[in-house]
Amino acid sequence: MDDKTIFYTKDLEIRFGGLYALQKINFDIMENETLGLIGPNGSGKTTFFNIITGLYLPTDGDFFFLGESMRGKEPHEISRKGISRTYQSSRLCLNLSLMDNILIGMYPRQQTGYFTALFKPKKMLAEVTEFSEKAIELLRVFNPELIDKAFNPVGDLPQIDRRRVEICRAMAVEPRIILLDEPSAGMTPDETQELMDDIKKVRSNMKDVSIMIIEHDMSVISSVSERVIAINFGQEITRGSYDEVSNHPEVKEAYLGKED
């Protein structure tokens, strides 16, 4: 661990019914990096995201963000502090517009509530205007073509644009860390390439954001990650550059298949 570390876990473990889904996990995320997490189906990748976003309470161990323990904190607290995510299966409201879906992501940052809406409507309106402008700005950074579609229902969009909206929504809380759970799932190779270009653009435009990305598609991992960690059966196998990790014999056997 060095002074660029903004997040780390300490012997993090979780058991379900006596079986370890994650064991002795000591991961770290550094400032401004894109970190890949790979591993076969059921190896514990999503479970890791579920713990560090407060959905699951670890059975043992702890995790720290900006020096503070996050163990036991509620998902909305963790999100407000600056860790946000996308889900493996889409969680968009398909009948709402792109704009509305992104505004939902800003909810943890909202200052005004029912009281303000009733008694200080101008203050409420100012916040809504500010959030709407921020949402448009996010779309501009991510993919300007989405601005023209901002008021269309998300359900009318192709898969790739839906993923983009989900990532914009995760960025709406102005996070320091964005966790992406298999963003390329269900997309064609061309769409995957486009999405990776967008993700790289976000990284170069938003200097203080770190990304941790779970992916099955090794070409995605090799194109976006500066560092990779491989797990299997809930335990770390190895970590390093993409080349180091993908050439590790256990990774080859466990993840890429023996014939590779």
Ligand SMILES: Nc1ncnc2c1ncn2[C@@H]1O[C@H](COP(=O)(O)OP(=O)(O)OP(=O)(O)O)[C@@H](O)[C@H]1O
């Ligand atoms: N809520 C839960 N209750 C019981 N077991 C669970 C729960 N969540 C995860 N598990 C178990 O933990 C293990 C890891 O699951 P996880 O979803 O993290 O895998 P994954 O690496 O994300 O796999 P995939 O690549 O298929 O998404 C699996 O054996 C799974 O059945």
Ligand SMILES: [Mg+2]
């Ligand atoms: Mg998963």
